[in-house]
Amino acid sequence: MTTRNLKKSLGILVFVLGLLFIVNCSGDDTSSNEVQQQIITPSMSVNNMSFNFVGTQVSSNSDSFILFVNGDNLESLINITSTEGFQVSLDGTTFSNSLQIASESVNGQTSVFVRFSPMAIGSVTGTLTVANSETDNIVVSLAGVGLPIVHNYSTFVSERLAFGGGFSQSSTQVFNLHDDLTSIETIKMFVKLRCPAGGCDEWDVYANVKVKDDASGELYEIGRYITPYWNDNSQLNRGFEFDVTDFKSLLTGSTELRIRTECWNANGYEVSVEFDYIEGTPDYPYYAVSRVLAYDDWSSSGVPYGVAHSFDLTRSVSIPANTESTHLRTIISGWGHATPNDSDGRPCAEWCYRTHDVKIDGAPMFQHNLSPLGCASNPVSNQNPGNWQPDRAGWCPGMVVPARLNQFNSSMAGSSFSFEYDYEDWISDIAGGNAFYATSTFVVVKSNTPISKPVVSD
Incomplete structure (x- = not known):
């Protein structure tokens, strides 16, 4: 190789090495900048x-x-x-x-x-x-x-109700309840059943809660339920729930309450009752309530069905002049296996589906259809070996008996009307025992001004 060519090759080599150095230095600076950038970024x-x-x-x-x-x-x-x-x-x-x-x-x-x-x-x-x-x-x-803000009041606590064994089927006590209803929109009642040490009553039995109306001395049924077979209602977080706002004028201050179960053995139930006073804006600030019918102490003290009887089912009702809303509240449940059976094999009045009329001034105005409630879907389903799943007429074992509310189209202020409870026609042949309809009806009035009770007379 000539000296000239050698110098030329060395020059090219130096040039390439220089480029490589520049590229490497440039790459190192970029990586360094990126790392530095990552370190200082907040x-x-x-x-x-x-x-x-x-x-x-x-x-x-x-x-x-x-x-x-x-x-x-x-x-x-x-x-x-x-x-x-x-x-x-x-x-x-x-x-x-x-x-x-x-x-x-x-x-x-x-x-x-x-x-x-x-x-x-x-x-x-x-x-x-x-x-x-x-x-x-x-x-x-x-x-x-x-x-909403809730004021809770505990009343009966694990009160043992039973028949025999030194127990009673009912208990009456006085409790101090919420004394300022100004901002109370709703009152809920909860009934909790627990099995005593020996177990619960094995039957589905009639039971209710009543409040005393101090003005008349009468007991008003505020909630009815049928107990489960063999068990309690622990599947419900707080037990049976009732809206008892209609009775707010009675559920205040010192209040007498009575609980009763139609248990016929010494087991019975331990019964607890509590109330939630729920704050809000009431539909009306003033309520008053009067009893219209009260055949509701026991299942068999209801109105006999399908036979002649002497029970008075008519009333005269006078509504206060300042009333702004009027409705009826009825609880009804049938008992008994009276015959003849309906075409679907259902005896009365526990099983037979019926529609009853509420007559106002002689004409049917409201109807109560005692139809299935879906007993097999009841969340209180731990009732084996009881016969809890088949549908009854308007009630189920281990369930609240529904309150049937009937609102008048007008306020009814200052008016008087006749009331009659008319059961659907049916004739018993007496062969299957007796049939009964335990029935309670109340008239509830509301107003924006203080209001007196409706006057009910026979």
């Missing part, structure tokens, strides 16, 4: 982007969720704010609508307690915002349902 993250709280009473607080806020390469504080109805805290004790994570604590993980504190009834949605000036805000979705 960031925030949270472990959850939404919280859905359980229903919570107005002016109360839910249990807290914990939101983990993670910061990295931050130099300034983090501001956390929540919208109305939700609150935040760093210690789980002191809550407010806003807080700060100090700059010296922003890097790493911080626990933020979040709770629901509704101020109104109904669905509430909101947000929690995590903000820092060095990076984008994070918005967490919040949701909950505000529930």
